[in-house]
Amino acid sequence: MLEATYLPKHLVSFQGHLMTAQTKIALEALYWQAHELYLEMVVVSAYRSLHDSLQIKKRYPEHYPFDCHEDYHQAGICVDLLDERKDYLHYANSPLYLYLKHKGPAFGLIQPEEKCPWHYQFVGRDLALFYHDHPDEPLPLHLMTSPLY
Ligand SMILES: [Zn+2]
DSSP, X not given: OOOTTOOOXXXXXXXXXXXXXXXXXXXXXXXXXXXHTTOOOEEEEOOOOHHHHHXXXXXXXXXXXXXXXXXXXXXXXXXXXXXXXXXXXXXXXXXXXXXXXXXXXXXXXXXXXXXXXXXXXXXXXXXXXHHXXXXXXXXXXXXXXXXXX
């Protein structure tokens, strides 16, 4: 579990949101591939402090059914992605969602929580492909909590 005051070093910006450099590289590549197919990928949230996560969770409890300590926006490795409609409720039915579900792992992105289809975590390509091929395999705790990825 991260300290409440944990702040990742060397965050970079993509679409105006802060994240780790590896996360940005993956997202940027994925963005352009999706763009080729006329799919618009919008980053609606990336790095945010624990305080901000707790505020958002209080305001939109249906969007954040799991503990803020576990979603790791605070580590700069989690992003919330939507299509241009920015519609959380219908995102799971969008072409972009299906595209990212299929292509995301090759770029190192997994979806740690089924109930939050817009929420992605960068874990690196090898691990993401492993979990894509073994969907019943539980994510180990260190993977959920490590700020190293
Ligand atoms: Zn999220």
